[in-house]
Amino acid sequence: MTTTVAIAYHSGYGHTARQARAVAAGVDSVPGARADLRDVSVLDEALWQALAGADAIIFGTPTYMGSQSAIFQAFAEASVKVWSEMGWRDKIGAGFTNSAGVNGDKLNTLTSLALFGAQHGMHWATLGLPPGWLYTSGGSPQDLNRLGGFLGAMAQSPSDLGPDAAPMESDLRTAEHLGRRVAATAAQFARGRHERAVA
Numbered sequence: 001m002t003t004t005v006a007i008a009y010h011s012g013y014g015h016t017a018r019q020a021r022a023v024a025a026g027v028d029s030v031p032g033a034r035a036d037l038r039d040v041s042v043l044d045e046a047l048w049q050a051l052a053g054a055d056a057i058i059f060g061t062p063t064y065m066g067s068q069s070a071i072f073q074a075f076a077e078a079s080v081k082v083w084s085e086m087g088w089r090d091k092i093g094a095g096f097t098n099s100a101g102v103n104g105d106k107l108n109t110l111t112s113l114a115l116f117g118a119q120h121g122m123h124w125a126t127l128g129l130p131p132g133w134l135y136t137s138g139g140s141p142q143d144l145n146r147l148g149g150f151l152g153a154m155a156q157s158p159s160d161l162g163p164d165a166a167p168m169e170s171d172l173r174t175a176e177h178l179g180r181r182v183a184a185t186a187a188q189f190a191r192g193r194h195e196r197a198v199a
């Protein structure tokens with residue numbers, strides 16, 4: 001039984017795409033799980049079919065002007081047809097974002113993604129990591145979850161570095177963690193549904 005985790009993301013300049021690939025690597029590291037990376041700037045039938053068939057959907061967007069990008073929001077609004085049929089209800093949902101500021105108002109973006117998932121009746125998976133780096137005086141920027149998010153995975157890319165150099169490695173490991181966690185959670189849900197069906 002393969003667990004499919006779709007990663008539905010937008011990236012204007014490539015940084016969030018790099019984070020999305022790290023999420024996918026985390027998914028693919030779980031035995032029996034398969035990541036399906038989908039760029040939501042192309043709203044075609046293949047996208048909607050892939051999302052309909054996924055056990056979990058992880059949403060990703062850069063933080064632009066303190067929230068999700070306009071292109072991600074266009075995708076969210078276009079999902080109203082799926083919403084009207086509750087097509088994603090009971091799937092696992094999760095989110096990630098990347099921005100230039102250390103804070104940069106990323107939490108507002110993650111909150112918005114979680115509400116989006118809630119409107120679709122999804123079960124929201126959190127990051128599930130303690131905060132790293134400045135949370136204790138002995139922390140390091142190399143810590144997992146160095147940006148201290150809980151609702152999803154955060155990454156930070158200095159505005160003068162290209163996607164070849166940012167986000168930094170610890171943020172990419174944090175993104176991998178989210179992918180692994182969602183894949184494991186989706187597999188648990190799928191097994192539970194299967195056992196209920198055969199009981």
Ligand SMILES: Cc1cc2nc3c(=O)[nH]c(=O)nc-3n(C[C@H](O)[C@H](O)[C@H](O)COP(=O)(O)O)c2cc1C
Pocket residue numbers: 010011012013014015016017062063064065066067098099100101102103104105157158159
């Ligand atoms: C229109 C626009 C708005 C932005 N707003 C924010 C913001 O509110 N907070 C922040 O920290 N960075 C902001 N940034 C910086 C981006 O989040 C950052 O460059 C990010 O790495 C871009 O990701 P991408 O390459 O996937 O598009 C903004 C960038 C643009 C182009």
